[in-house]
Amino acid sequence: xxxxxxxxxxxxxxxxxxxxxxxxxxxxxxxxxxxxxxxxxxxxxxxxxxxxxxxxxxxxxxxxxxxxxxxxxxxxxxxxxxxxxxxxxxxxxxxxxxxxxxxxxxxxxxxxxxxxxxxxxxxxxxxxxxxxxxxxxxxxxxxxxxxxxxxxxxxxxxxxxxxxxxxxxxxxxxxxxxxxxxxxxxxxxxxxxxxxxxxxxxxxxxxxxxxxxxxxxxxxxxxxxxxxxxxxxxxxxxxxxxxxxxxx
Amino acid sequence: xxxxxxxxxxxxxxxxxxxxxxxxxxxxxxxxxxxxxxxxxxxxxxxxxxxxxxxxxxxxxxxxxxxxxxxxxxxxxxxxxxxxxxxxxxxxxxxxxxxxxxxxxxxxxxxxxxxxxxxxxxxxxxxxxxxxxxxxxxxxxxxxxxxxxxxxxxxxxxxxxxxxxxxxxxxxxxxxxxxxxxxxxxxxxxxxxxxxxxxxxxxxxxxxxxxxxxxxxxxxxxxxxxxxxxxxxxxxxxxxxxxxxxxxxxxxxxxxxxxxxxxxxxxxxxxxxxxxxxxxxxxxxxxxxxxxxxxxxxxxxxxxxxxxxxxxxxxxxxxxxxxxxxxxxxxxxxxxxxxxxxxxxxxxxxxxxxxxxxxxxxxxxxxxxxxxxxxxxxxxxxxxxxxx
Numbered sequence: 055x056x057x058x059x060x061x062x063x064x065x066x067x068x069x070x071x072x073x074x075x076x077x078x079x080x081x082x083x084x085x086x087x088x089x090x091x092x093x094x095x096x097x098x099x100x101x102x103x104x105x106x107x108x109x110x111x112x113x114x115x116x117x118x119x120x121x122x123x124x125x126x127x128x129x130x131x132x133x134x135x136x137x138x139x140x141x142x143x144x145x146x147x148x149x150x151x152x153x154x155x156x157x158x159x160x161x162x163x164x165x166x167x168x169x170x171x172x173x174x175x176x177x178x179x180x181x182x183x184x185x186x187x188x189x190x191x192x193x194x195x196x197x198x199x200x201x202x203x204x205x206x207x208x209x210x211x212x213x214x215x216x217x218x219x220x221x222x223x224x225x226x227x228x229x230x231x232x233x234x235x236x237x238x239x240x241x242x243x244x245x246x247x248x249x250x251x252x253x254x255x256x257x258x259x260x261x262x263x264x265x266x267x268x269x270x271x272x273x274x275x276x277x278x279x280x281x282x283x284x285x286x287x288x289x290x291x292x293x294x295x296x297x298x299x300x301x302x
Numbered sequence: 303x304x305x306x307x308x309x310x311x312x313x314x315x316x317x318x319x320x321x322x323x324x325x326x327x328x329x330x331x332x333x334x335x336x337x338x339x340x341x342x343x344x345x346x347x348x349x350x351x352x353x354x355x356x357x358x359x360x361x362x363x364x365x366x367x368x369x370x371x372x373x374x375x376x377x378x379x380x381x382x383x384x385x386x387x388x389x390x391x392x393x394x395x396x397x398x399x400x401x402x403x404x405x406x407x408x409x410x411x412x413x414x415x416x417x418x419x420x421x422x423x424x425x426x427x428x429x430x431x432x433x434x435x436x437x438x439x440x441x442x443x444x445x446x447x448x449x450x451x452x453x454x455x456x457x458x459x460x461x462x463x464x465x466x467x468x469x470x471x472x473x474x475x476x477x478x479x480x481x482x483x484x485x486x487x488x489x490x491x492x493x494x495x496x497x498x499x500x501x502x503x504x505x506x507x508x509x510x511x512x513x514x515x516x517x518x519x520x521x522x523x524x525x526x527x528x529x530x531x532x533x534x535x536x537x538x539x540x541x542x543x544x545x546x547x548x549x550x551x552x553x554x555x556x557x558x559x560x561x562x563x564x565x566x567x568x569x570x571x572x573x574x575x576x577x578x579x580x581x582x583x584x585x586x587x588x589x590x591x592x593x594x595x596x597x598x599x600x601x602x603x604x605x606x607x608x609x610x611x612x613x614x615x616x617x618x619x620x621x622x623x624x625x626x627x628x629x630x631x632x633x634x635x636x637x638x639x640x641x642x643x644x645x646x647x648x649x650x651x652x653x654x655x656x657x658x659x660x661x662x663x664x665x666x667x668x669x670x671x672x673x674x675x676x677x678x679x680x681x682x683x684x685x686x687x688x689x690x
Contacts, residue, residue: 055488069358073355146471150489154489154538
């Protein structure tokens with residue numbers, strides 16, 4: 055047993071991977087289906103009211119999926135990541151590990167990497183399912199936009215898990231870490247209301263796939279990518295520093 | 303576009319409903335945390351799937367104790383022969399140096415002084431008992447030595463690397479979904495990966511957990527966790543052991559076993575043992591540090607501490623002792639006479655020579671059959687004199 059296997063065991067034996075992959079897969083199925091049949095579903099419950107909506111487009115299937123996982127998927131990611139990264143939540147467990155490693159970084163890295171890998175894996179599975187569903191129900195999608203958009207979404211998750219790590223560095227408990235991280239991650243898009251800042255925000259990458267399918271270019275997100283690539287290591291360094299300095 | 307809602311949509315709805323029902327069934331059967339079951343049920347129903355996600359992630363106790371019956375669990379905390387087999391070592395050095403030395407160590411928690419200007423000196427290869435009442439600062443001291451807390455001021459000099467320290471906290475806990483083997487193997491891998499895998503099983507056998515090596519530790523009793531903590535502490539073959547109340551959760555047989563183990567370790571390791579059970583220290587420690595309200599009141603050989611303590615004797619006679627007690631109290635060389643049990647007296651004296659000459663004479667004068675007359679200076683006496 056080593057620290058990497060420990061994190062894989064944490065993911066599998068606590069069934070958190072099922073939560074993560076389940077949420078993404080569930081919305082991957084539901085998104086394209088609801089986009090395709092939304093009018094009919096509303097019509098069944100609408101009585102005499104006639105609802106006229108434009109015919110769904112292929113991009114709507116992916117947009118529905120992304121819209122759902124932007125909140126509930128992010129919640130699942132925060133829960134799974136906090137379970138691993140709130141490493142001082144139980145001081146006695148933390149003491150066992152902390153007294154056996156020379157650097158806090160040694161504990162942080164596997165926890166961060168495995169949580170991020172699981173989140174990206176769930177995103178990839180979810181996107182693949184949503185793509186296949188959309189292709190069969192609504193029509194074809196741009197392969198390039200899908201690949202680049204998924205890459206950007208994965209990059210956002212790299213950032214999001216780093217945010218969870220920092221919050222865990224300031225708050226000990228798992229619950230506080232989940233809600234603190236969500237507060238930060240969900241507040242970030244509000245900063246986008248300040249138009250000059252919007253292109254620089256990592257949160258722009260979350261739904262980039264929709265914009266790319268609508269015709270935006272990959273370069274439109276270059277500033278958000280750069281900020282994410284710069285900020286994420288800084289967040290991890292801050293989180294590691296917080297863990298190293300914290301007393302049990 | 304068609305006007306019929308296809309079967310796939312209803313399948314998704316049915317799956318979601320099935321998951322919700324399964325969650326509610328699980329809720330009824332499982333232990334929960336954070337909120338009561340009824341609150342979780344409302345949350346799951348009212349905010350599906352958000353409530354479900356929160357329940358699975360935060361509310362559900364996945365690490366329920368293993369299916370080990372309580373009686374069986376208790377059995378595993380019982381006596382097991384512990385034979386500690388240390389790895390091969392070279393001959394012990396002749397020069398005894400301090401392997402742990404603190405200088406002016408002070409720790410404040412806000413305005414509260416946890417440690418005040420402590421100069422601890424632990425010689426290499428000795429067993430050092432750190433004793434003191436609850437809240438004296440023992441755990442804070444060990445935490446600082448282990449690197450888990452930082453001193454407010456002062457220095458700590460360790461003669462070994464931190465990874466050569468084996469640390470056992472007073473209430474060890476582990477991720478409940480790991481097996482005992484995995485816990486100890488993780489400790490081996492982190493502290494001394496050169497040791498063979500077989501070392502893990504060997505050490506688990508030595509602490510009496512051979513029969514539960516592949517059980518998840520979520521079902522372990524506190525005594526079993528303490529043994530497991532000890533195994534995790536020893537598996538890397540550390541040079542220095544910091545043991546915080548190592549026998550506090552154990553039954554008398556388990557406590558005896560741990561003390562025997564510490565006694566054997568004392569031949570080739572440096573052991574710092576923190577406890578408030580003075581009898582444990584008197585049995586296994588050569589050196590002792592007495593700490594109270596953050597201050598180190600005494601540090602040195604246990605025998606020296608006992609020697610400098612007031613001389614006490616116990617007297618056991620047959621018959622009523624009231625008259626004898628009054629006679630002893632009247633003597634100028636007695637400072638305290640108490641009757642801890644019928645027929646028994648405890649004397650604290652200022653002049654041991656006179657006491658040893660006069661006490662038998664007084665017993666004879668009172669025509670009381672003498673059962674025993676022994677010195678009764680012990681660590682408890684010394685401790686109480688220092689801390690009172």
